[in-house]
Amino acid sequence: MSRLFGTDGVRGLANGELTPELALAIAASAARVLAAHDRSHRQVAVVGRDPRASGEMLEAAVVAGLASAGADVLRVGVQPTPAVAFLVSELNADLGVMISASHNPMPDNGIKLFAAGGHKLPDGIEDEIEAGLDADAVRPTGAEVGRVSDVDDALDRYSAHLLAATPHPLAGVRVVVDCANGAASAAAPEVYRKAGAEVIAIHAEPDGININDGCGSTHLEQLQTAVLEHGADLGIAHDGDADRCLAVDAVGQIIDGDQIMAVLALAMADDGELTDETLVATVMSNLGLHLAMRAHGVNVRTTAVGDRYVLEELRAGGYAIGGEQSGHVVLPAHATTGDGLLTALRLMSRIASTGRPLAELAGVMRRLPQVLVNVRVADKAAVAGSEAVRDAVGAVEAELGEEGRVLLRPSGTEQLVRVMVEAPAQDTAQAAADRLAGVVSAVS
Known part of the structure; x- marks a missing residue:
């Protein structure tokens, strides 16, 4: 039998492969497993979701599963995946559950779990959770049943965190942001404006059905057009759960994750933030990134494909930046997972602080065919x-x-x-x- 958890949680057709019954079982098993590892206190779980229609159904099932296993639940509503990871740490929770299928089409959905501190669960814990799905566990009753409450200031907390991690005000930067009708629809325009940018938001009206529908980081054509129409300095594209960021320069040229990492790595080197002058990338990153970094005295550590492996290398070496060509960039000093909003803020901060256009900054790297x-x-x-x-x-x-x-x-x-x-x-x-x-x- 294949493993239930993939490299990015459990994902499948909502109400087909990923049923509410399975979601309830995963949540209950997760609460029991974590409680077994630490019985010193009652477990607390943060639950968030992206705006796809099935998220409402699966959220109800996850909340019920957690509470039925005796965990208290903090619902944070529609939030980017990195916001949920941050809030696990911010709220001193033991577990985070993000209900999202990221860039997948609307009919799909997924469940991603975070450990205390907002880190990804180790494979061994995921295996324990999977093994416990069919366990005939004793259920708590009375006062031992988990309680459920809403965190009304979740977005404010996350926004404040992002602004604190932005090194330079964005005054003078005009940006078009494509929110993919996803989890970034409220958060991204708000935080970019608070940071000082002039923001034009597109695809920021989620209705539960239109997430990733011809928009966002997998469909950049409308963003390219909008950047030209509005005379913007750049465009930013997020995926459905906003853990990724791709960009478009002022003339509509695509700036991919490799180029974004090149810009950010050199900015961090200038500011003395680039640990051991090292960037972490996967084997699929373009050779042009390696050549550009070599020319500027930056080492590139290479991992297998997948953000899990990038995270492992970052943590093992204590490095300051890593990511993938897809725009999934991790900055461990500020986030435990890829954060598209943080990436965009740092990229725009570099534009604002240097006064140089994105095309010039990204030109440090030539993408090889x-x-x-x-x-x-x-x-x-x-x-x-x-x-x-x-x-x-x-x-x-x-x-x-x-x-x-x-x-x-x-x-x-x-x-x-x-x-x-x-x-x-x-x-x-x-x-x-x-x-x-x-x-x-x-x-x-």
């Missing part, structure tokens, strides 16, 4: 052990030298091998990727 070919195979292990594949990869790497890169990565969920090639020219990258894909396909 990147080609990705998915090759369906019968046996991923055979590909990994193939001498022919190794020889082909070695030959391409020798041809590209330091100005190119090859990455072969087996899919974690399908019988696919992903062939990625970066090179100075698109044609060169495409030809090399096609050549390697042919060798991989021939093995199986």
